[in-house]
Amino acid sequence: MLRSARPIIRNHDAVMSKNISIKDVLAVVDGTPASLTGVDQAVAYAGLYDATLAIVVVTENLAWAAAVDPMAYAEAMEASEAQRKEHVAAVRERVAGAPVHVEVHALFEAPGLLPGLAKAEGQYADIVLVPGTGGWQSDGLRRHITEALMFAGVPTMVMPAAWRPAPITHAALGWNASLEAFRAARTVLDLVEPGATVDVVVVDSLDGDKSGQPAPGTRIARHITRHGHNALVHAIASAEHGTSAALQLFAFESRADVLVIGGYGRSRALEFILGGVTRELIAHQRLPIVFVH
Structure with a gap:
């Protein structure tokens, strides 16, 4: 029993x-x-x-x-x-x-x-x-x-077991301009409260503005801002942590309520072989993680 x-x-x-x-x-x-x-x-x-x-x-x-x-x-x-x-x-x-x-x-x-x-x-x-x-x-x-x-x-x-649900006023969005990331951005708009803070987090794309194009994450942050939210772009390096750990560490230390990412941008078979970000985040959570495919 x-x-x-x-x-x-x-x-x-x-x-x-x-x-x-x-x-x-x-x-x-x-x-x-x-x-x-x-x-x-x-x-x-x-x-x-x-x-x-x-x-x-x-x-x-x-x-x-x-x-x-x-x-x-x-x-x-x-x-x-x-x-x-x-x-x-x-x-x-x-x-x-x-x-x-x-x-x-x-x-x-x-x-x-x-x-x-x-x-x-x-x-x-x-x-x-x-x-x-x-x-x-x-x-x-x-x-x-x-x-x-x-x-x-x-x-x-x-x-994660320690999470206590509350209205989402601060979200971190993992961003790499993939189709899955665009879908994740739209999901953020559905999940957060009016006037929320949204951190657009770009990993290992620190030199993306050298071509004369907007820096990575700028345009999606602008789009989120037009929906009435406060969007900020953060360029971070994975360093020794790896992409999944870097994303989660940034979101956790920034006190975000949730991390939202596009899941499985590559085939599941390739992710399994290479040890993809999605699989690693499914395995370990320091805060709630929303996967969007």
Whole structure:
């Protein structure tokens, strides 16, 4: 039997957002005790926008691995089904009395099918929330589901356990002028509060103004400013940290509420081989990170 403390984040303690872009929030969790902080965060985040919250509880059906042995298959199915019911019950108990409308349902399939099913769920949300490192029983499944959701075209926020949702008044935007970065910039406009500060962060493009063209990041900062925000361009070097660490360190030390980046500008296969920025940020979070593909 799962037992856990009552939610540590209460929605009515937060200031209501003035942003009206968020109406459907999806959270994907596995229902284990480690994921319940993510459930609290999702309730609080949806409450900021008076949005509807759907929570999908994913449970791996391990019975397929014992399919060659009818007796072992039946036992594995029974155990997996019991785990599914326990995880869903834990999440439903956690959201009891939530100040927003919450729907909870389960995805119960072979591990290889769960990311694709989660991707389909994400197509009907304004944003998807996923607990970050340490918030899942299987970190490999967490990563696969996060990637799948990203490729659904929905902004996907990975939440560190210490994060307390609040209106976003300061965002950092990772910028490299790629198609994914342009989409990330548009997502920033949907996520932040009116008059927010937006740091446009350019990594390792310190000499981009020598050609007589505007310095990297200048034009997107101008566009964001025309939407009523205070946009500033910051050119930083990755140095020994690498691009992902440099981006996250800048956002964290600047006290940004969130880091928004365009995810997977190259193919996933190439990113896997080269150790891409997206994969590294999915693996480690110091603040909430929103991935946009």
